[in-house]
Amino acid sequence: MQKAFGRKKVLLMFLLPALVIYVLFVVVSVVWAGFYSFFDWSGVGEKTFIGIQNYLQLAKDATFWATVGHTLIYTVICVVIQVLCGLLFAIFLSRVTKGRAILQTLYYVPVVISSVAICQIFSKLLSVTPTGVINAVFSVFNPSMATMEWISNSHVALYVAAFVEGYKYLGLYMVIFYAALIGVPKDLEEAAIVDGANVAQQYWNVKIPYIKPVIISNCILVLNGSLRSFDISYLLTSGGPGNASELMSTYMYKQAFSSMKYGYGSSIAMAIVVICMIVGFAFRRVSERGDTA
Amino acid sequence: MSQTVKKRIFTVVKILVGALLLVIQVYPIFYVITSSMKTTDDFRQLASYALPSHFNIDNYIKVFTTSSMVTYFKNSIIITVGVLVPLLIISFMAGFALSKIKFRGNKKILNFLMLGLMLPFQVALIPLFTIFNNMGILNTYPAVILPQIAFSLSYSIQLFYSFSKFLPDEIIEAAIIDGCTPFRTFIRIVIPMSTNSLLTVATMQGVFTWNDFINAYTFTKSTTMKTVTLGLNDFVGFMGTTDWGATFAAITITVLPTFIFYFITSKSMLSGLTAGAVKG
Numbered sequence: 001m002q003k004a005f006g007r008k009k010v011l012l013m014f015l016l017p018a019l020v021i022y023v024l025f026v027v028v029s030v031v032w033a034g035f036y037s038f039f040d041w042s043g044v045g046e047k048t049f050i051g052i053q054n055y056l057q058l059a060k061d062a063t064f065w066a067t068v069g070h071t072l073i074y075t076v077i078c079v080v081i082q083v084l085c086g087l088l089f090a091i092f093l094s095r096v097t098k099g100r101a102i103l104q105t106l107y108y109v110p111v112v113i114s115s116v117a118i119c120q121i122f123s124k125l126l127s128v129t130p131t132g133v134i135n136a137v138f139s140v141f142n143p144s145m146a147t148m149e150w151i152s153n154s155h156v157a158l159y160v161a162a163f164v165e166g167y168k169y170l171g172l173y174m175v176i177f178y179a180a181l182i183g184v185p186k187d188l189e190e191a192a193i194v195d196g197a198n199v200a201q202q203y204w205n206v207k208i209p210y211i212k213p214v215i216i217s218n219c220i221l222v223l224n225g226s227l228r229s230f231d232i233s234y235l236l237t238s239g240g241p242g243n244a245s246e247l248m249s250t251y252m253y254k255q256a257f258s259s260m261k262y263g264y265g266s267s268i269a270m271a272i273v274v275i276c277m278i279v280g281f282a283f284r285r286v287s288e289r290g291d292t293a
Numbered sequence: 294m295s296q297t298v299k300k301r302i303f304t305v306v307k308i309l310v311g312a313l314l315l316v317i318q319v320y321p322i323f324y325v326i327t328s329s330m331k332t333t334d335d336f337r338q339l340a341s342y343a344l345p346s347h348f349n350i351d352n353y354i355k356v357f358t359t360s361s362m363v364t365y366f367k368n369s370i371i372i373t374v375g376v377l378v379p380l381l382i383i384s385f386m387a388g389f390a391l392s393k394i395k396f397r398g399n400k401k402i403l404n405f406l407m408l409g410l411m412l413p414f415q416v417a418l419i420p421l422f423t424i425f426n427n428m429g430i431l432n433t434y435p436a437v438i439l440p441q442i443a444f445s446l447s448y449s450i451q452l453f454y455s456f457s458k459f460l461p462d463e464i465i466e467a468a469i470i471d472g473c474t475p476f477r478t479f480i481r482i483v484i485p486m487s488t489n490s491l492l493t494v495a496t497m498q499g500v501f502t503w504n505d506f507i508n509a510y511t512f513t514k515s516t517t518m519k520t521v522t523l524g525l526n527d528f529v530g531f532m533g534t535t536d537w538g539a540t541f542a543a544i545t546i547t548v549l550p551t552f553i554f555y556f557i558t559s560k561s562m563l564s565g566l567t568a569g570a571v572k573g
Contacts, residue, residue: 005475011396015402017383021439021442021446024443026444030416030417036419095307106319107314107315108318110322111500113322113544113548114506114525117548120535120544125341130337136340178563179567220410224413253418262423270416272416273413
């Protein structure tokens with residue numbers, strides 16, 4: 001097999017299409033954005049080369065740094081909801097005996113709804129005038145909650161957006177965790193039971209360590225997904241009120257396509273790439289160190 | 294406490310937890326479907342959580358008569374198929390080759406392709422927008438399709454890479470010895486053995502593409518090119534007043550294909566993921 005598949009022509013045939021499209025669109029775009037970031041350009045007309053002016057301006061741009069902070073908070077919330085709750089959902093699912101298939105399918109439902117629809121649904125559920133479902137439910141416990149503002153409240157808008165994002169994709173990570181959990185070899189579980197482990201110990205000492213690679217890869221997916229998340233903040237809260245829930249990516253988009261500052265937008269894009277890379281590599285470092293310890 | 298009583302309590306707790314999680318995950322779509330049958334008066338007079346006063350499909354009629362929902366469906370179908378078919382073929386070939394063929398630079402190419410997982414897609418928007426603009430292909434299908442293929446490659450290749458590890462070498466070997474060319478072996482032997490993984494990736498990426506917002510939003514301009522996700526905003530009026538009945542009816546209609554697709558494939562998706570999950 002190695003001989004037949006290992007020939008250059010065969011290898012090229014299998015790898016080239018993916019590599020060409022990847023380089024042409026992904027790699028070239030990033031390089032291109034890097035190129036634009038040295039220009040002052042409104043998208044039409046002449047580009048003016050201004051060196052690193054955009055980056056100097058970016059370093060002093062308080063709004064940008066605020067969006068970096070928002071994105072980090074947003075990411076932490078998403079990791080907690082998607083990884084932790086996703087794992088708990090999956091553990092619960094693996095303990096259910098009756099109707100498991102139907103539950104698994106139904107728990108996945110929010111994942112298949114588009115973010116545009118999710119945002120419309122939540123803006124209605126969270127509405128204040130008329131009282132939306134969520135405020136109506138909360139006001140049962142505390143009547144003052146009936147008038148609680150969510151989306152237009154600068155103290156909570158960011159958390160609301162992060163919660164909606166976490167909620168939307170929770171089911172996806174649940175299914176991956178669940179698939180990993182049922183893939184744990186039966187004899188491991190039986191050995192643990194023979195050793196007198198109770199259910200909690202079986203999970204904590206046997207199953208969770210066994211699926212650790214899946215937990216790590218899910219963490220990476222969630223990290224990357226949330227660092228670049230765009231839709232919910234853009235659609236549900238429009239980054240507002242003010243810029244209370246503005247994220248790096250929505251800020252970049254607005255600078256480029258609304259304010260027509262393509263050069264400045266590109267320098268933000270490059271900053272996002274660097275931040276994503278740093279977080280990605282740092283996480284990989286930490287999780288690999290955990291492996292050898 | 295006797296064993297049976299304990300067991301029974303556990304069962305009750307389990308049912309309660311299961312029901313609670315079910316409400317959290319399913320309520321929004323239940324709310325959408327019931328609200329899609331509410332009249333304007335229902336929205337004004339009934340409590341937000343109330344059911345519609347009577348069965349009424351006016352909102353659905355409105356969706357099809359006042360907006361170009363049929364065009365949006367056509368566009369979304371063309372774009373989803375246009376992304377999925379090439380994406381599945383090229384990412385499966387690459388993932389398979391990287392996991393099964395040993396050659397120099399194998400790991401490097403894999404790592405290079407995996408960098409895409411860390412790159413935020415929005416970075417590409419400005420360059421792609423200007424490039425597409427210069428090429429005059431803004432507001433066409435390729436402008437929406439190509440970036441989505443490119444930026445879905447990394448994750449799809451990663452999935453196919455881990456799935457392919459589980460393909461038995463012996464069968465592939467046997468086909469080669471029988472005189473099959475590598476390409477024929479791939480078509481005749483590898484693909485039929487991998488239906489679960491193909492369906493897993495197809496389901497995941499198909500749903501993402503169907504629901505895509507930012508590509509369609511950035512690269513299309515005219516109503517005739519809108520996708521169903523963009524069409525959902527058709528019922529938001531100028532003054533920010535939304536026709537909620539029609540919006541919810543439109544959401545119901547656009548979500549339906551993804552539900553059906555997911556219900557059909559969820560079983561193979563689970564077995565596909567189970568095979569690929571642990572070895573990562």
